Amino acid sequence: MTTAADRIARVSRTYPALLYPDPRKLWGRRAAWVAFVLAFLWASYHLGLSPMRFWTGFTDLWIIARQMVPPTHNGFWLDYLAALLETLAIAFLGTILASLISIPLGFLGARNVVPSFAIHFGLRRVLDVVRGVDTLIWALIFVSVVGLGPFAGILAIALNDTGVLAKIYAEAVENADRKAGEGVRSAGGSGADVARLAIWPQVFPVFLSNSLYFFEANTRSATILGVVGAGGIGFFLADRIRVNAWSDVAFIILLILPTVAAIDYLSRWLRKKAIGRHDAPGARM
Amino acid sequence: MTGPVTPKPSADIVTIVEAQRRDLQRDKRRQTLLFLGVLVVLVAVSGHLGEVSWQKFVNGIPRFGSYISRTLPPVSPETLWADLGRWMWAGGRWVGLLFDTVLIAFVATTLGVVAGFFLSFPAARNLAGGVVHYQLARRFLELMRTVPELVFAMLFVFAFGLGALAGVLAIALHTMGVLGKLFSEINETISDKSLEGVVAAGASRDQVIRLGVVPQVLPAFISYTLLRFEINVRSASVIGFVGAGGIGQELMFVINQFIYRDISAILLLLIITVALVDIVSEKIRHRILDGEQRR
Structure with a gap:
C-alpha cells in the first residue's frame, strides 16, 4: 500500500516539470514581470504622468461630459452633413487613387513577374518609407504643398495607402498559381498575356477585397484629416473643441459614429459578395 | 449564368460550344460594364464633393516633387560628416522626443491591454455573466474603438492640459476598444473541453477564467498586443499635433514653418524608430510563438 504522498513523489521524479515548474524558468518569468513593471513605472515617471494630475483632470472631463448632453447643432447641421459627405469622398477617392497606382506597382514588385532584385528591393524600401509616415503627417505636408482643402487629404490617403496596398498586391501576385501562366505561355502567349489572362483573374478578387477593406479604414482616418486642414468633418470637430462648444462636439461625434458603422457594414457586405468570405487576406488586424 | 441553350439535336457540337461561349462573354462584359459604370459615377460624385480637378493634379504633383527635393540636405563627399552634422543639428533633442513617443506608446499599450483584457471576458459570448454584461461590454468597447484617438486626445488636452498624459490616455482608450474586441473573439474560439474540466473540479467563475481560459489564449493575446504596440508608436507620432506629447508638436x-531640412531629418529619424520598433516586436513575437509550439 503506497500513500498519496509517495505516489506524488514518484510522479514528480518521473516527470520533473509536470508538478513543480523548473525553478530557473519560474524565476526567469518572475524577473521578467518585475522588470516590466519597473519599466512601466519609470516610463510613466519620465513622461510626467501622476495620479494627482489624473484626478484633477478627471473633474474637468466630467464637466465636459455633462455639457455634452444634450447634443445640439445650433443650425449648422447642413454644414456638418456636407462635411461628412466630403469626408466620405476623400476616403473613396484616396482609396481609388491608391488602388490604381498600386496595380502596376504590385506587378512590378512581384518577384515572379519582374525577376530583377534591384527593382524589387528598391520598390519595397520606397514603400516602407511611405508607409512608415502616418497619414496625418502626409496630410500636413500636402496642405503646405497644395493648400488647405480636401485635395490635400485625398493625396495623403492615396500616398499612405499605396505604401501598404502595393505591398499586399505584390504578395498576391507572387502567391498566384503558376500553372495557369504556364498554360497561357504554352499556348503561345506573351508576358503581357500571362499577366492579363493567367494572373489578373486570380488576383483581382484579392485586390478588390483589400481595397474595400482600406476604404473602411480610410473613412475612419478621413474623419480627423480636417484637424490639420485637409478637409472633411474633422475641421468642424477641431474647431468646436477649440471654442469649447461641447454639445456641438457631441453632435458631430454622434454623426460620425453611425456613418463609420454604415460604411463598415457596406464594405463587409461587398467584400463578402466579391470573394465570398469576410476578412481581407493579407491584411493584419 | 447562361440562359437555357436548346440547340437542335442535329446541331454541330462546335456551334453549341460557341453559342455558350458567346453568352458567357456577353454576361461577363455586361457585369464588367456595370461595375465600371457604378465606379465612374461614384468617382464623379466624390470628385465634385472633394473639389478635385485635373488642373489640381497637374499643378500639385510637380510641386510635391520640388517640395521633397527642397527637404533634402546638400551633401558633398568632401564634407560628408560636417553636412550630416548640420542636417541633424538638433539630433539629440529629436531622438529624445522620439524616445518619449515610444514611451507614450508603451505606457498606453500597457494600460489599454490591461483594461481590454478584463473587458474581453464579459464581451465574449461564451464567458459573459449575462446578456446585460455582454451588451454593455460590447457597446462600450465599440464606442471606444470608433471615436478616433485624435478626438480623445483633443478632449483630454482640454481636461488634463498639454502633455503626454492626454496622449497616453487617448491611445490607451482606443487600444482598449480594439484589443478588448479582438481578445473577446479569441475567447470565443477556445475549446469547451478544458472549461468543462475546470468546472467539474469545482472552480468558481474567476477560477474557470484563470485556469481554463487564460492559458489557452495568452499567446494570441501577447501577439496581438505587440502588433498593437507597433501601430500605437505610429499614432503616438501624430498626437503631438494637438499638443498631446511626443515628436508630433x-x-x-x-x-508649418517650412523649415525644409528639419522636416526630412525628423522624418528620417521617425522612420528609423518605427522600423526598429517593428523589428524588435517581431523578434519577441516569433520567440513567444516558437516557445508555445515547443511546449
Missing part, C-alpha cells in the same frame, strides 16, 4: 512646427 516639433514635426508640426517645422512643417
